[in-house]
Amino acid sequence: DGGITQSPKYLFRKEGQNVTLSCEQNLNHDAMYWYRQDPGQGLRLIYYSQIVNDFQKGDIAEGYSVSREKKESFPLTVTSAQKNPTAFYLCASRLGVGQLSTEAFFGQGTRLTVV
Amino acid sequence: DAKTTQPNSMESNEEEPVHLPCNHSTISGTDYIHWYRQLPSQGPEYVIHGLTSNVNNRMASLAIAEDRKSSTLILHRATLRDAAVYYCILRANFGNEKLTFGTGTRLTIIP
Numbered sequence: 001d002g003g004i005t006q007s008p009k010y011l012f013r014k015e016g017q018n019v020t021l022s023c024e025q026n027l028n029h030d031a032m033y034w035y036r037q038d039p040g041q042g043l044r045l046i047y048y049s050q051i052v053n054d055f056q057k058g059d060i061a062e063g064y065s066v067s068r069e070k071k072e073s074f075p076l077t078v079t080s081a082q083k084n085p086t087a088f089y090l091c092a093s094r095l096g097v098g099q100l101s102t103e104a105f106f107g108q109g110t111r112l113t114v115v
Numbered sequence: 116d117a118k119t120t121q122p123n124s125m126e127s128n129e130e131e132p133v134h135l136p137c138n139h140s141t142i143s144g145t146d147y148i149h150w151y152r153q154l155p156s157q158g159p160e161y162v163i164h165g166l167t168s169n170v171n172n173r174m175a176s177l178a179i180a181e182d183r184k185s186s187t188l189i190l191h192r193a194t195l196r197d198a199a200v201y202y203c204i205l206r207a208n209f210g211n212e213k214l215t216f217g218t219g220t221r222l223t224i225i226p
Contacts, residue, residue: 031212042202042218043159050212059215090158096212103149104214106158 003027006091006107013085013114021076021110023091031096032074033104036060037088046089049074050096078112085114119203124221127193135188135220137203142183147206150177150188152199153219159202162188198224 004025013019023032030051035043035058045058049068063082068074074093078085088111094104120138127133139148147166151159163170163177165186170177176189190197202219 033214035216043216045213045215048213056213058213092158092214094214103161103164106160109158
């Protein structure tokens with residue numbers, strides 16, 4: 001089945017450690033996105049990528065890093081510089097590159113807890 | 116990015132129609148209007164989108180004002196499973212893939 005997969009669903013880390021969240025899609029989509037969601041809040045854009053080997057900062061990129069070496073994969077690293085990393089992280093993809101009307105597909109999310 | 120404004124929350128009775136408003140007064144001529152919804156503890160899912168004309172699909176209808184400065188998502192017969200946060204978003208610039216969500220409208224369905 002085609003879709004977008006995030007792993008793991010739950011992740012626990014100690015404060016000060018970097019952690020990488022996985023996002024894989026087999027939809028042949030060009031554009032991929034990472035969002036952060038805090039309890040009772042909306043989605044905030046961290047990073048997005050329009051095409052392989054390219055990515056742009058979203059609205060809250062500080063303390064995060066990404067890579068886009070393959071079309072299917074867009075991993076997010078939460079670094080120790082992120083002051084409040086505990087949150088629900090969502091990855092999305094869409095056909096992209098000028099396709100204004102196409103919808104985004106979301107993964108089921110990774111709930112990160114830093115203790 | 117063009118901004119959207121939605122009420123923070125709405126309530127509706129089960130089996131009645133629901134009209135969820137969205138204002139987007141700075142919309143440009145090439146912006147598509149998209150609606151997504153997010154069920155508890157899940158990622159958002161696509162509901163519907165449109166450009167100028169009203170649109171219908173199996174989930175909902177989208178009514179777009181003639182001046183395109185506002186739109187309304189219509190759930191024709193709300194069920195308890197429609198309780199979710201509904202997001203109205205715009206695609207801002209052709210060729211720019213940035214996709215920004217606001218805070219959405221939390222819809223509560225009363226049995």
